[in-house]
Amino acid sequence: MDFFQLLSDVEKADPEFLDRINPRRAIFKHLGNTGKKITAAAVPAVLSSFFTKAYGQTGSTLPQTVIDVLNLALSLEYLEYYFYDTALGVSGLINSADRPAIETIRNDEAGHINTLRGVLTTAAIADPGVNAFDYSGGSGTGNGPLASALLPGAANQAAFYGAAQSFSDTGMRAYKGGAPVLNTTATKDILEAALNIHSVEARHNSHFRTVRRGLNASLNGAGAATALAVAPYDVAPKSWISLADNDGPPAPNGTKPARPVYGAGTPATGTTPDTFYPAESNVTQAGVNLTAAPLTYTAAQVSEAFDEPLDPTTVKTIARMFVKPSSGLFV
Amino acid sequence: MATISRPEPQLQEADQPRPLYTPIKRRSFFMYAGATAGATALVLAGCSKSDSSVGTIDVGSGDAGILNYAYALEQLEAAFYAQVKTGAYYTALGPTNAERQIFDDLAAHEAIHRDFLKAALQAASITPLKNLTPDFSTINFADRTSVLTAAQTFEDTGVAAYNGAGRFLTSNANLALAGKIVSVEARHAALIRDLRNYNSFVASDVVNTFTQTSGAAPGTGTASLPTGSGNPGPGQERSKRPQTVLTAVNNYLAEGSKLSASSFS
Numbered sequence: 382m383d384f385f386q387l388l389s390d391v392e393k394a395d396p397e398f399l400d401r402i403n404p405r406r407a408i409f410k411h412l413g414n415t416g417k418k419i420t421a422a423a424v425p426a427v428l429s430s431f432f433t434k435a436y437g438q439t440g441s442t443l444p445q446t447v448i449d450v451l452n453l454a455l456s457l458e459y460l461e462y463y464f465y466d467t468a469l470g471v472s473g474l475i476n477s478a479d480r481p482a483i484e485t486i487r488n489d490e491a492g493h494i495n496t497l498r499g500v501l502t503t504a505a506i507a508d509p510g511v512n513a514f515d516y517s518g519g520s521g522t523g524n525g526p527l528a529s530a531l532l533p534g535a536a537n538q539a540a541f542y543g544a545a546q547s548f549s550d551t552g553m554r555a556y557k558g559g560a561p562v563l564n565t566t567a568t569k570d571i572l573e574a575a576l577n578i579h580s581v582e583a584r585h586n587s588h589f590r591t592v593r594r595g596l597n598a599s600l601n602g603a604g605a606a607t608a609l610a611v612a613p614y615d616v617a618p619k620s621w622i623s624l625a626d627n628d629g630p631p632a633p634n635g636t637k638p639a640r641p642v643y644g645a646g647t648p649a650t651g652t653t654p655d656t657f658y659p660a661e662s663n664v665t666q667a668g669v670n671l672t673a674a675p676l677t678y679t680a681a682q683v684s685e686a687f688d689e690p691l692d693p694t695t696v697k698t699i700a701r702m703f704v705k706p707s708s709g710l711f712v
Numbered sequence: 713m714a715t716i717s718r719p720e721p722q723l724q725e726a727d728q729p730r731p732l733y734t735p736i737k738r739r740s741f742f743m744y745a746g747a748t749a750g751a752t753a754l755v756l757a758g759c760s761k762s763d764s765s766v767g768t769i770d771v772g773s774g775d776a777g778i779l780n781y782a783y784a785l786e787q788l789e790a791a792f793y794a795q796v797k798t799g800a801y802y803t804a805l806g807p808t809n810a811e812r813q814i815f816d817d818l819a820a821h822e823a824i825h826r827d828f829l830k831a832a833l834q835a836a837s838i839t840p841l842k843n844l845t846p847d848f849s850t851i852n853f854a855d856r857t858s859v860l861t862a863a864q865t866f867e868d869t870g871v872a873a874y875n876g877a878g879r880f881l882t883s884n885a886n887l888a889l890a891g892k893i894v895s896v897e898a899r900h901a902a903l904i905r906d907l908r909n910y911n912s913f914v915a916s917d918v919v920n921t922f923t924q925t926s927g928a929a930p931g932t933g934t935a936s937l938p939t940g941s942g943n944p945g946p947g948q949e950r951s952k953r954p955q956t957v958l959t960a961v962n963n964y965l966a967e968g969s970k971l972s973a974s975s976f977s
Contacts, residue, residue: 462930482911485921489914492922492947494931499945508929557891561884569879576875577948579891581919583898588913590899591906594810603910606903609810619817620903621896654885667832667889671824678824686821686828687892 440502447568448504450559453693454575455497455506456710457552460703462490463511464531464548468541472533475541478602479592486585493578500571506710513708516544518638521705526632539616542593543630547639549586550622550629551699553579557690558646561656583688587620593630594618621685624662638702646695658692767967769841771954773975775886776838778877781954782890783829784841784971785873788964789866790826791846793819796863799853811856811907818863818900825893832889845966860908867901868918869960870894875951880976898949922946953977 441448465487468474475483498505519525530540556579563572595605597617611617613627615637622643629639646658653667664672664683671683697711704710771781796802797819805812833840852858874894881887902913914921916936920943924933935946944950954973962970 459930466930478910482913485911485914488922488924488933489919489947491924491930491933492920492935492945495922495933495935496945496947498931553895557888557895560878560887560891564878564881564884564887573875573879573951574945574948576878576891576894577944577951580871580875580894580898580949581914581947583895584902584913584919587899587902588906588911591903591913603906606906606910607810609808609813620814621817621821621899654883656884656888666828666892667885668835669828669831671828676824676827678820682817682820683824685817686824686896688895689892690888 439500441504443501443504443568444565446562447565447571448501449693450562451497451501451571451575452504452506453555453696453711454552454559454578455494455501456509457548457555457696457700458490458493458497459509460514460700460710461548461552462487462494463514464516464545465490467511467516467531471531473535474531474533474537476535476538476601482588482592486588489581489585493581496574496578500574509704509708509710513704513710515703515705518544518632518702520702521707525702526634526636526638529633539593539596539630540633542589542596543632543639546586546589546593546618546630547642548703549582549589550639551642551691551696553582553586553688554642554646554691555693555696556582557688558658558692558696560690590618590620619685622661622688623681624684625660641695641699646690646692656690656692658695659689661689663687663689768962768970768972770972770974771841771958771976775881775883776833776836777973777975778880778890778954779829779833779836779838779886780841781877781958781971781973781976782874782893783826783833784844785870785957785961786822786825786829787841787844788846788961789822789870790819791844792848792851792862792866792964793822795846795848795853796859799859801854801856801859814903814907821896821900842969844969844971846964846969847966848964850963857908860904864901864904864908865960866964867897867904869952869957870897871901872918872950872952873954873957875949876953876957877976880954918950920944920946920948920950 443451465483469480469483469487515521515523515525516531517523517525517528519528527540527544529537530544531537556575560572560575560579563575591605591608594608594610594617595601597611598604598608600608609617610619610623612623614623615627615629615631618626618630625643628637629643630637632638643661645660648657649659651657659665662680662684664670664680666687671678671686672680700711771777771784793815796815802812802815805815830840848862851862871894874890874897878887878890881890901918905912905915920935920937922933922935924930933946937943937950954976958971958973965971
């Protein structure tokens with residue numbers, strides 16, 4: 382049997398084959414585990430489990446824990462996608478200088494959906510459609526505190542960008558919370574894809590925060606990058622989370638619907654290597670209190686330097702404010 | 713543990729649990745394989761480990777190696793921002809200038825990352841890398857564009873580096889720590905990019921950008937990078953493996969402080 386010819390033929394039949402198996406890792410690792418030397422006689426056996434590895438890492442054959450993490454991520458991507466996509470169609474809501482950014486972000490979320498569906502295949506949730514969501518934050522009532530975030534007019538930008546910041550911070554914390562579940566030998570490629578989505582969410586979030594600083598200073602477009610962050614950072618935030626951002630963006634009615642986005646998850650405390658989910662104001666990492674002598678950093682500085690994960694249950698509780706119960710999402 | 717790397721001995725199967733993991737240039741290997749379809753798998757056993765550069769400090773292997781790799785990157789970033797704060801560009805910024813506020817934060821965050829990683833390494837009984845000597849001679853600290861360009865390079869590189877290193881971590885606690893740091897690096901990178909060129913917080917040099925097809929189901933569209941060839945999927949950051957990162961990073965390290973990551977290619 383000609384091993385290379387076979388690979389070449391398979392690739393011709395399925396151009397994505399080599400990507401599916403991620404040859405850089407899977408084949409060499411697999412061959413390495415198979416024996417000290419690959420002999421011609423061993424090739425059929427090698428190939429047999431090789432194909433299992435190539436296709437066994439996607440869809441319904443994934444461990445249920447992995448499917449759950451990825452479907453939660455996918456649900457959040459849909460939540461974000463339809464929010465930005467809807468906003469782009471609302472008259473006067475997105476300033477022309479900011480429109481390219483919102484289109485880019487909407488498209489990135491579409492790319493994330495593409496990625497996640499490609500991994501989950503038949504195990505993916507169905508596209509919930511825009512009507513599954515209640516962006517007012519009213520859990521399906523339509524009259525939640527953020528009801529004006531998708532209404533026409535520049536006056537509603539603050540509500541829109543505040544919600545956008547909260548959504549993407551929630552998504553980031555969810556990916557962080559899910560990453561350890563993906564950290565198995567068979568799912569390292571999925572882990573890397575998730576990390577590569579996670580950092581893009583962080584870039585989006587940084588930009589939303591920059592836009593919000595601009596709004597606070599009545600500056601749109603490039604001018605926003607020249608606007609100062611203003612303590613306590615709920616209205617004019619830094620591009621990173623400082624302490625808990627004073628419970629996050631205020632809604633037009635003055636409430637703080639994003640409070641749990643920046644708060645602690647469950648469990649909130651623990652000891653490494655146990656998994657726990659402190660609030661964004663956390664200043665202790667791996668048991669090291671980074672505000673303690675001999676270090677001289679402030680709690681705000683330390684909190685800004687680290688983002689925190691959130692557990693799936695807490696993420697779902699937050700997200701349920703933004704879906705109709707009939708959607709079946711985030712249960 | 714960090715050690716000065718030596719010329720690699722020929723591959724010894726007994727002490728190489730993954731004998732074929734490192735030596736083959738990954739992408740080119742399959743191009744080669746396709747071009748020489750008459751070869752057999754026996755060829756694989758003949759691949760020898762490529763030479764790692766002499767005179768570099770290797771970050772080591774396993775979780776300890778990745779943590780020291782991160783520590784090296786954070787040392788470099790912290791040193792850069794510390795020097796920014798003494799340079800003429802920064803010192804000329806007024807007290808209420810947003811860029812002063814931003815660079816104050818960046819300097820603090822990266823110094824915190826550096827100090828944290830050193831403390832975490834010591835707490836885990838891992839010898840931290842030595843204090844590295846940077847070489848910022850190509851950066852003009854009096855010039856805004858030069859400083860912002862370098863800052864963008866360091867931040868984008870940091871994001872790509874953490875994303876590409878995560879898979880090598882065995883400990884979920886360490887993976888969680890990397891995740892807590894990398895998103896802050898991405899926040900930095902996005903803001904520096906917006907300062908340089910507004911709305912460039914994600915662009916195709918760092919992300920495989922995606923264009924959604926209008927009117928189609930979400931996720932239907934075209935990515936900027938072709939499928940395969942080691943490219944990330946649509947909408948994903950373009951992560952980089954440690955050795956690739958260090959080849960770039962070594963341009964900012966003095967002789968005697970240049971790094972390699974021979975276990976993580």
